[in-house]
Amino acid sequence: MRAIVQNGYGTADVLRMTEIEPPAIKADEVLVRVHAAGVDRGTWLLMTGQPYAVRLGLGLRGPRDRVAGMDVAGTVVEVGAAVTRFAVGDDVFGTARGSFAELAAARQNTLALKPATLSYEEAAVVAVSGVTALQALRDVGRVRAGQHVLVIGASGGVGTYAVQLAKAFGAEVTGVCSTEKVDLVRSLGSDHVIDYRTADFGTGGHRYDLILDIGGDSSLTRLRRALTPRGTLVIVGGSLDGKWLGLGRQARAVALSLFVRQRLTMVIAKQRHPDMGTLAELIGTGRVAPVVEATYPLADAPEAVRHVGAGKTRGKVAIRV
Template identity: 45%
Template sequence: MRAVVQRGYGGPERLSVEQRPAPIPGRGQVRVRVEAVSPDSGTLHILTGEPRVLRPFVGQRTPRQPVIGLAFAGVVEQLGDGVDEWAIGDRVTGAAPAAFAELVVARADRVARIPDGVSSGDAATLPVSASTALQAVRDAARIEAGQRVLVIGAGGGVGSFLVQLAALRGAHVTAVVSAAKSPLARELGAERTIDYRATPDPVQWGAHDVVIDTADGRPLSVLRRALTPSGTLVIVGADGAGGPLLDGLERQLLATVLNPWVRHRLTSVVQRENAPDLRVLLDEMEGGRLRAPIDRVLTLEDAPEALRLQAERAVAGKLVLTV
């Protein structure tokens, strides 16, 4: 099979499309013929090996799994032992290691059926970015109708889903984005946009019941200036300004430590893979309430370019690679 192979940690120059042995599904697994994949920040962390705290899990000097990628959509073509909930030919989406390939093996209980009205390309955007956004909006922020919600990094992969999901809950959403990505944020449901370059001080952003930060990297004390006295600050993912060991995870840990001692509620999200959340998102997409904010569609051979664009934050929403 063709697969995107990573040779050591670093940038997109470490990637190439090569022939690899086809994976064999084990007990409780399915093999999926991949139709589309989508890069995300988790894939970037695996590519760079940063923050360093991840390396005991993925490989100290070089990745233990040479094929990169997480989010995929495709068709089940082989069942492992003990799998009876899926059949050959079922269309599914999910996240699994080594997804950027013609074939991927995934846990049967962590994939979800793609409805007939949803394309594989759209479905591939959901397993990491949209799942993270759902968990941030529903579980961490606990957004309710009528609340004022500020999404920082609203033009990115997670941020573009945050705007939609917060608006679906009846929130009044303000998006902090670059001027170039402001039209997308408004299309997705933001009532107001703020160009973070033209207006860099959070004090000028107004007071919000919830602030969700996916990209800012500034200290928690600075971001809290955009909150009401009883507001909630949610830090999403491991991106941000921090040391080489923890990088953006430093702010997540700090939020946990400080939360009992400050008037604001401070919390964080690192995405948890689960099929029930995927089914919620697919239902919303099938019903036309949730959109896959796809910037452009590339091919598997374009994976190095896709990861370069992702690293440079030159993507409005999501990229999709067809396989």
């Protein structure tokens, strides 16, 4: 089968398409014929091997799992002996092991049935970013109807889901983005939009019950000034320039939270099929919709990853297999 593989860490030049053997599945896994895959920021970070601490789990000189990609949408073609949730022929979406390929193995508890209203390309960009936004808001941020929520990085992969989910939960949402993306964030339902090139969310006098800082670099002091006295800050993603660990700001936030009334915390998302089901329901009712900026053929996957790594994406990028 065709697949995008990497033998070492580095730029998108380490990714190449080649022929490899199809993956073997375990008892609790299914084999998915991949119709589309999603590109997320994590894929780019794993390609670069940064922060360096991730190499302790992935492989010191190169990734043990050579096929890139996590987000997936496709059709089940084989099921493991212990699989009870899916059958051959089911259209599914979620996360898989090496989705930049014609076939990928996926655990049944990281998949859900694909909503009929979504194309494969749209479904392929839901799991990683959508689940992260859902858990950041609902589980860590404890969002409630009527709260004022600030989403910093509202136009990116996680941000576009966070704006829509916060609205679905009944919050009043303010999105922060660049000038050229204001129209996008407003179209997602954001009640207010702040162009960070012309305004500062920390100096307007408004205070927020919940702030999601997605891959930003604002200081904790600046973020705390924008929070209500008992508000919650959720930091999503690591530092953009954290080569060794990338979690210094998160660690400082959690430590400081022990001494102040505000909750300062972070999210480490986990792929769980109940959350995939929640997203599928919200998508099915029209309250949440994936935003796909561009679709690339499998052969151009390195260019797709390079584009996402540049940090200028409007929503998500998909790969058509």
